[in-house]
Each structure stands twice: as structure tokens, then as C-alpha cells.
Amino acid sequence: MATYHSTRSRTAQLSAKEAIRRGIAPDGGLYVSDELGQSKIDLEGLANKDYFELAREVLGTLLPDYTADEIAACVDEAYGGTFASDEVTPVVDLKGVAGEADQGSAPAYVMELWHGPTSAFKDVALQMLPRLMARTSANAEGAADKIMIVTATSGDTGKAALAGFADAPGCGITVFYPEGKVSRVQELQMSTQEGANVSVCAVRGNFDDAQSAVKRIFADRGLADRLAAAGVQLSSANSINVGRLVPQVVYYFAAYAQLLRAGKIQPGDAVEFCVPTGNFGDILAGYYAQRLGLPVAKLIVASDKNNVLFDFLTTGTYDRQRPFYTTTSPSMDILISSNLERMLYYLAGGDCELVAGLMTQLAQGSYNVPAELLAKIQAVFGCGWADEDQVAAA
Ligand SMILES: *Cc1c(COP(=O)(O)O)cnc(C)c1O
Numbered sequence: 001m002a003t004y005h006s007t008r009s010r011t012a013q014l015s016a017k018e019a020i021r022r023g024i025a026p027d028g029g030l031y032v033s034d035e036l037g038q039s040k041i042d043l044e045g046l047a048n049k050d051y052f053e054l055a056r057e058v059l060g061t062l063l064p065d066y067t068a069d070e071i072a073a074c075v076d077e078a079y080g081g082t083f084a085s086d087e088v089t090p091v092v093d094l095k096g097v098a099g100e101a102d103q104g105s106a107p108a109y110v111m112e113l114w115h116g117p118t119s120a121f122k123d124v125a126l127q128m129l130p131r132l133m134a135r136t137s138a139n140a141e142g143a144a145d146k147i148m149i150v151t152a153t154s155g156d157t158g159k160a161a162l163a164g165f166a167d168a169p170g171c172g173i174t175v176f177y178p179e180g181k182v183s184r185v186q187e188l189q190m191s192t193q194e195g196a197n198v199s200v201c202a203v204r205g206n207f208d209d210a211q212s213a214v215k216r217i218f219a220d221r222g223l224a225d226r227l228a229a230a231g232v233q234l235s236s237a238n239s240i241n242v243g244r245l246v247p248q249v250v251y252y253f254a255a256y257a258q259l260l261r262a263g264k265i266q267p268g269d270a271v272e273f274c275v276p277t278g279n280f281g282d283i284l285a286g287y288y289a290q291r292l293g294l295p296v297a298k299l300i301v302a303s304d305k306n307n308v309l310f311d312f313l314t315t316g317t318y319d320r321q322r323p324f325y326t327t328t329s330p331s332m333d334i335l336i337s338s339n340l341e342r343m344l345y346y347l348a349g350g351d352c353e354l355v356a357g358l359m360t361q362l363a364q365g366s367y368n369v370p371a372e373l374l375a376k377i378q379a380v381f382g383c384g385w386a387d388e389d390q391v392a393a394a
Contacts, residue, residue, distance in 0.1 A: 009025075
């Protein structure tokens, strides 16, 4: 069941449990499985499946070394009674939300991802990750017995991760956030978190500085050795962690199932998902859903004024050397969108060497993808962005 390896090399093959424990590969790459999409989710009877059943199916498929009992227990603990909606992620008609829909425009719906305990959409994944992690140690050979979570946040991840990991047995968590660049509410949510194993640290700089520093901590072999000697394994609660990404795949199926139930679509109809994007975790989960057989016509990357992804998706050049804007959507104020690396890996047909080369170039400032690769990416991903005036107007 050792199907996971780094986006940048195939030498080390890990089980899903090991990949979740480690968070990020020692070479800086993200864990991916070449089995993605080999077995599909059964769409027969999808309309009658509730969130719990879908979660068991999707997690069971993507994390094959967890037993069915382990997955079922994780799903019950994560979503049983923690979300203020029976649907967990209810889908509502945009007409009901916005009052009046534009004449002649395609029907549009909004998936409400904010019904979790901290009101961040990240609760969906971060209520699950600690439960998945708690079940990694038992049969992992030579595994350290304690896990230290180190995470950078642009605002929402921090509180959702702290809430998920607070007092989790065998785990500690430290969250780093950019000082003055998260909202006052987010800062208070984090700094008032209860729990014996939690800490919060403000850093001078922006989210990219915090995230890059966390990545450096992970890449520090000397530190890893010292921690290993003390029985501690470092891990991440950012969407670079497979265990954070996979739970998000579920709600794409849940959205589709709800639209089927409401008679808004027919089985097999292809739908588009438009996803506010920062670190590319949420929208990547939509791509995983497509690979698992969900009829997805297009995934549309929505950006704010920090439109590095829009430029990349339209030109094929990813250039992180640009001004950083602080906007009203801090969770999307990101110049280095980590999970793009997984998308590049899959759309480049699993070419680790290409991905490693691009990431080396990115560390120096920018990279350019070959034209055929860009065409493949554009066949799956659309894009758009809104400036601060447009955001305020909407
Ligand atoms: C985290 C977050 C995003 C960005 O999601 P990614 O998975 O990083 O692309 C967008 N909006 C809100 C409100 C968020 O909390």
C-alpha cells in the first residue's frame, strides 16, 4: 500500500499514513499517489448518499491503508455533531442568496462551507486531519511517538487547525501568522485558543514569508534528527498535507449529490466549480474529484488582486516577483501557491524531473511551462480575478 511519493522524486514510496504523518517530503516536494483515479467513486445512487457515506467512500479510495473501521470512526468523530448543518456543506440557490439572478445567466449555486466549529471552510478538512493522524502511529514501523504540527496561516487555517488539534493525544501544534495581515477576529480566535498543546506566533512579513519559513523548518535535516532522537516527528496542517487535501474532495461529490436530489441536474450532467483560490488546495480537491469520476466540466480559479495564478493560467509563466497586495480576502493573498505543484505533477503525466526543475526555478523567481502542458492545464482550469472595487461591489 506504499503508493505515495514526492512530486519531485519516486525513490521513497510511503503509505498514506506515513505521508500524512510526515506532511511534506524531505526534498521539499508534496506527496502524491499515482493511483489517483484508478478506482472511481460509484456514481450509481449518488443522489441518495449523505455526507458521511460519501466521506467514507472517498477517503477509503484515496487512503487505502486505513481500514474501513478506521475511516468510519474518523468520519463520525469529525462530522457527527460538529457542523451546524445536517448536510455539513449545504448547497443553496444563488437566487435565494443574491435576491435576483441575472437574466439569461446559467443557474448558479453556492456551497456553504462555513458551518463548522470555527466558521472557516478549513474546518471541513481540519476536523478530519487530527483524526487521521491519530491513527497513523500504531502500525508505522519505527515511527516517533509524538507529532509536532508546524503551520503557517493567512488567517483561517490557524484557528481551524488549533481547534482541530487542541488536546489531541500525542500532538503539539504551533501556528505562525503574519502580524497585522490577518483580521482582528482571526487574531483573537487564535490567541484565545484553549488547550495544553497549542501555541501561536506572529511573524513580521506576509503569508509567503511565514510559509517559506515553515518549509525551511521541514527541510532542516539537522533539526529533524534532533527531534527524532527525542521521539518527535514534525508534520504540517497546511493543505500541503495529504490528510488535509483528501477530506476536501468529499464536498465536491456532496454538492453534486445535493443538486441531483433537488432535481437541478440529471445524472451525468457536467458542472463547473468556481473556487476562491489561494494555496490551490480547495480547487485541487475538485481536480481529484474529477479524476475520481465526478462529471466536472471546468474548474475555475478565482483570484483577488494577487492574481499570480490568473497570469500563470493565461500565459504559462509563473512569476512570484511581483508586488504583494493586502486585500479584504487575506486567505487568498498568496504569491506562492503550494498545491499548484501537485497539479503540475499530474498534468505533466507524473514527470518528477520536470516538476523538480520548475520548483528550482521558482525558488529563483519564475518558471515557464511548455506549451503542450499549458494547453492541458487550460483544458481543465479556467480563471478570473477581481480587484478590490469589484469585490466590494459584489
Ligand atoms: C483558505 C481560504 C481560501 C484559499 O483556499 P486554498 O485552498 O488555499 O486555495 C479562500 N478563501 C477562504 C475564506 C479561505 O479560508
